[in-house]
Amino acid sequence: MNFRFHNLLGAPYRGGNAVITNNTQLVSPVGNRVSVTDLVKSQTITLPVQSSSNISRIAVSPDGTFLLTVDEKNRCLFVNLRRRVVLHRISFKKPVNVVKFSPDGSFIAVGAGKLLQIWRSPGFRKEYFPFELVRTFADFDGKITALDWSPDSNYLIVGSKDLTARLFCLRKLNGSVKYKPFLFLGHRDSVVGAFFGVDKKTNKLCKAYTITRDCYIFSWTFRGDEGDAINIDEDGSEPLSPGTPDRDAEENMEIDGSGNMKKRKHYDSKDAELLEEGLYLHRGKWELLRKDNFMQAPAKITAGDYHRELDMVVIGFSNGVFGLYQMPDFVCIHLLSISREKITTAVFNELGNWLTFGCARLGQLLVWEWRSESYILKQQGHYFDVNCLAYSPDSQLLATGADDNKVKVWTASSGFCFVTFSEHTNAVTALHFMASSNCLLSASLDGTVRAWDLFRYRNFRTFTTPSSRQFVSLAADQSGEVICAGTLDSFEIFVWSMRTGRLLDVLSGHEGPVHGLMFSPTNAVLASSSWDKTVRLWDVFDGKGAVETFTHTHDVLTVVYRPDGRQLACSTLDGQIHFWDPIDGLLMYTIEGRRDIAGGRLMTDRRSAVNSSSGKCFTTLCYAADGNYILAGGSSRYICMYDVADQVLLRRFQITHNLSLDGVLDVLNSKNMTEAGPLDLIDDDNSDLEEGVDKQTSGKIGDNLPGSMPNNGRPVIRTKCLRIAPTGRSFVAATTEGVLVYSVDESFIFDPTDLDIDVTPEAVEEALSERQPTRAMILSLRLNEDSFIKKCIFAVSPADIPAVATSIPYQYLQRLIEALADLLENCPHVEFILRWCQEICKSHGNSIQQNSRNLLPSLKSLQKGITRIHQDLANTCSSNEYMLRYLCTSSAKQ
Structure with missing residues (x-):
């Protein structure tokens, strides 16, 4: 009866965003669960954690330890991904459209409705309320649709449905004057992607890209004043920031060396320290460098991602087409169609060589290597029940x-x-x-x-x-x-x-x-x-x-x-x-x-x-x-x-x-x-179609x-x-x-077969130390501890296997066969385990035939393991035979 949930098949992807962590682990929502796919080993597991409704957004910490899931009811689970357990829970007051960990893993940015909330990331500590709200930015007139962190975790660029993107500084520069974020204007549709870029020559954060739903990408460049001399003001007055009206024109103007009038820059000692730390984006001005069209009208952009090191953008469109572009010159590398339905997620892996695409309507999940133009993963679930x-x-x-x-x-x-x-x-x-x-x-x-x-x-x-x-x-x-x-x-x-x-x-x-x-x-x-x-x-x-x-x-x-x-x-x-x-x-x-x-x-x-x-x-x-x-x-x-x-x-x-x-x-x-x-x-809106x-x-x-x-x-x-x-x-x-x-699940079940005061782990260890393999094997089978049974199996020398196998009582035979079947799945000592199976069949053949009903499940498990090994060996031998023939033919021709 000790069955537990193990996996979920038939629907690899149903909506929401997918994330690749540790460069090879694909994390994707499946209904109210989360599926983790190992792209190297070609294995998939579904976490036993369940949300109260379908999951709409997920985020993974940079080190791959923590997973954050948000469902349609705005309920959030903070999960230890490696231990597969829920650590903390929280509910947001508004629908969450985007969530992302900071690069250092210490903060979580959440776009809840029109609010941008910065939460301190919980850790392993047991606290009464582990989520701490650090800052809240309420500058938008529409719901937040995209955000990106700067590499130093100090800035955020956030896109919204109000046709704007804004630059926020996480650090409070001066408490006396409210800081106003810089506005990226000129968009004619919702901003579905906003990303920071780094100049490869100077290695400084001086570029930004905003992507709009009507198939446009805006390239922005930073025109800062960090090259000018820093003058520290004695009175510590707050300097002007973009969007702040001039307080007094005469006080803020000065004459430069050429006799021209220019704005006076005020810096206090705290601001000077921030400039030395690299916090300069709030000091300068962003300018529109170029505006490019993806030429996919009337299709809309439904997903996108940016890889900062490669300076490349991947875009998914509502007509099932995706494009890969080299920035900042906007060179199209690939433009392919992978489905007839809209692409709902498109992301890079850490190295940038794999692209992940998801189509919610088709239940389709693809991982594509763009350099070799080959599929790493191609899974699709059933449309209906x-x-x-x-x-x-x-x-x-x-x-x-x-x-x-x-x-x-x-x-x-x-x-x-x-x-x-x-x-x-x-x-x-x-x-x-x-x-x-x-x-x-x-x-x-x-x-x-x-x-x-x-x-x-x-x-x-x-x-x-x-x-x-x-x-x-x-x-x-x-x-x-x-x-x-x-x-x-x-x-x-x-x-x-x-x-x-x-x-x-x-x-x-x-x-x-x-x-x-x-x-x-x-x-x-x-x-x-x-x-x-x-x-x-x-x-x-x-x-x-x-x-x-x-x-x-x-x-x-x-x-x-x-x-x-x-x-x-x-x-x-x-x-x-x-x-x-x-x-x-x-x-x-x-x-x-x-x-x-x-x-x-x-x-x-x-x-x-x-x-x-x-x-x-x-x-x-x-x-x-x-x-x-x-x-x-x-x-x-x-x-x-x-x-x-x-x-x-x-x-x-x-x-x-x-x-x-x-x-x-x-x-x-x-x-x-x-x-x-x-x-x-009552369906009073059409948000599902709008979001793709x-x-x-x-x-x-x-x-x-x-x-x-x-x-x-x-x-x-x-x-x-x-x-x-x-x-x-x-x-x-x-x-x-x-x-x-x-x-x-036998990991926590203690179910001894025949327990008395003499059957203890110490007795098993004592029998092994005295080189009594038969007694140790029977004691371990009576104790019914998996680790001890396998230890006793390996303690028997190949020459003693026939004698030990013959002395095993029939009532313990099923448990021994189950242990051997499990070893065949995970153990490299194939010949040794097969020798055990052969001797058990020789010595207990009649008992197995007479009681086949009770032993049938364990015998089927053993058969499954032997069949798998036979197939693997057959494939290996066939490959080696082909290789030897090829080498012999090549040497004969030479």
């Missing part, structure tokens, strides 16, 4: 099908999608992996069942019917010779030959849509469930039709077999799970799950969640690998785990806390109700338009499909937010 899942028999691959007509195959360990099949013309409703793991079957509402080759990445067979049908369920027998699919409209089950592709039979008898279909793991009996309140068993090979019918009082939504084939579970519309004996045809027991699966209240509901009957049923079931427990999910935020033998609820997994989804709350706040309906469903982030909708099968929702595009939380890995170490759930991956 994921409907179905399938694990490969070796648990290494995970397939997903969705309403966007696509089938994607993911590497379960890294979380990366490596192939996408888009031949279907309607929603994909069912998936099934063949026993070889090299063939994938998919059923769709377009009336076809397709077979995919995962070696050549092609559709090698298509199964169709004489007249068009909509398929919603899919199954294949153990031999892989027969394919069956259930329909939504004709209530029939079609049977094809996998080898020839011919239609063999049509099974009729159901009077409703056939949403559940599964072959028995031990024989050729096919079980089907339908909305006609029946579960039927079919003998497909003999062609005798239905051999058994199990009748229920409500519509049957799904059906699954236990892995040993001796039990059948089905869920009905009244929220119950019925367990049948398929051999004797008897009802074994029933689980009442209406209270456990009870969903939250929708915005459009007129009843409370307690009194509502909608959604209180399970639409997907999945047995554990050993058959001891079952997972159930439906139109709710909960996934329920039940003990099959005792019919009790073991645990409920809440799949999300995201308040941006409907059905998460049980009780709605009455103050959000108006005469026109719920306040959250379209709201994603979520649909369900049977809607007229995929993605259309009755509650104004607000997605409803639900679980459409559940699958447990054959190894039993993880399970996946297809939810509204994507595919959630849960894995077994």
Whole structure:
């Protein structure tokens, strides 16, 4: 039961800004979570931290330690990125459009509405209120849209929707006179980017760039007076700053050496120290050097970034085009189109060789190396809800099908999608992996069942019917010779030959849509469930039709077999799970799950969640690998785990806390109700289109338009499909937010197998010191401490492995196999671990065969590790063989 959230697949990017930290770590928001992608190792993880609603802005400290997230409700989380824990929380009073750490990491600049707030960055200290507001600048007439820090963390250049950009000095120069920021004027549209530039010759901060939404970039240069002599005024009067009216013309004018009149400069001793520190930008004047047009009208600029060392600008446009320009001469290096939708984020990495682009509407995230013009990362999630899942028999691959007509195959360990099949013309409703793991079957509402080759990445067979049908369920027998699919409209089950592709039979008898279909793991009996309140068993090979019918009082939504084939579970519309004996045809027991699966209240509901009957049923079931427990999910935020033998609820997994989804709350706040309906469903502005982030909708099968929702595009939380890995170490759930991956967490679980007063860590150490490997191994297995078990495994010499393996009692065999499977995933001593596996199979072969059901999950884990090593070695040997042939051929020619 000790499963914990591990990863989120199916939607790499949904909006907001992406950040690259430590030059290779890509941090991007995914709904109300944050995903971290290692661009070198090609691995992605999703932090277990959840925000209360969808995240709109993120920022990472310069050293990559802290992460700041701000959601749509203006709630901020301050996260330790390396430890993956929330340190502090704060709520802002206005919507936050931009947030950024200072280069030294000591301050955080937040653009909250029209206010620019400077907060002191919290650290590891435990404080009552760690966030300290240092300064607030209220000079703007429109919301802040862009900001940038100077390299010394003393200045900020901030752009706004009021068509201006302003220069702010963080340090208070003189408390007696209010400092007025310098204004960058002349823009004709909102400023979407503002950046400081450094002169490469003098290495001084003397350039600035402002980018406007109407495809213009303004280049500014600093005309300062730092070259003049510094005269320290005795009375310490405040010098004039840009925008400050002359107090007295006669007092502020003097005659220079040529007899001309010029303004007198006043400096006190404090100002002189600031000038020596490099704080000179507030003393001079900024002038417009040039104004350039990107020539992409009528498109608008939706994203941009500037790399100070390379002096380059990357721009993303609303038509899916991005441009890379060398400044200050405005030379276009690249101008390419990467999508048909607007680019919502575009950033450089620290070295400037990689560009990151995100498209929220397509769920697309790209990392592009502009020098070699090649992709470092290219990931795209499903447009709409994921409907179905399938694990490969070796648990290494995970397939997903969705309403966007696509089938994607993911590497379960890294979380990366490596192939996408888009031949279907309607929603994909069912998936099934063949026993070889090299063939994938998919059923769709377009009336076809397709077979995919995962070696050549092609559709090698298509199964169709004489007249068009909509398929919603899919199954294949153990031999892989027969394919069956259930329909939504004709209530029939079609049977094809996998080898020839011919239609063999049509099974009729159901009077409703056939949403559940599964072959028995031990024989050729096919079980089907339908909305006609029946579960039927079919003998497909003999062609005798239905051999058994199990009748229920409500519509049957799904059906699954236990892995040993001796039990059948089905869920009905009244929220119950019925367990049948398929051999004797008897009802074994029933689980009442209406209270456990009870969903939250929708915005459009007129009843409370307690009194509502909608959604209180399970639409997907999945047995554990050993058959001891079952997972159930439906139109709710909960996934329920039940003990099959005792019919009790073991645990409920809440799949999300995201308040941006409907059905998460049980009780709605009455103050959000108006005469026109719920306040959250009233869309009184068009800000989502203006900022280039379209709201994603979520649909369900049977809607007229995929993605259309009755509650104004607000997605409803639900679980459409559940699958447990054959190894039993993880399970996946297809939810509204994507595919959630849960894995077994053994880091803090102490679960001794056979503990008494003599079984202690000291006893294990003593046995190892006395060179008693068998006794030490058995003690460690009884203690069930992972570190001690692995230590004892490595303490056995290769010559003693057969004797130690033979002396292991059967009750400890499963734990030893699990430890060996884990070592195969992470340990370089491949031959040593394989020797252990070989000797265990030799000495305990009969016991393993007789008790295969209990040992099946651990044996699947072992098989997964061995298969992965075999593939890696095969690829290495093939590469070496090719290289040797090439070298031999080259030497022979010479």
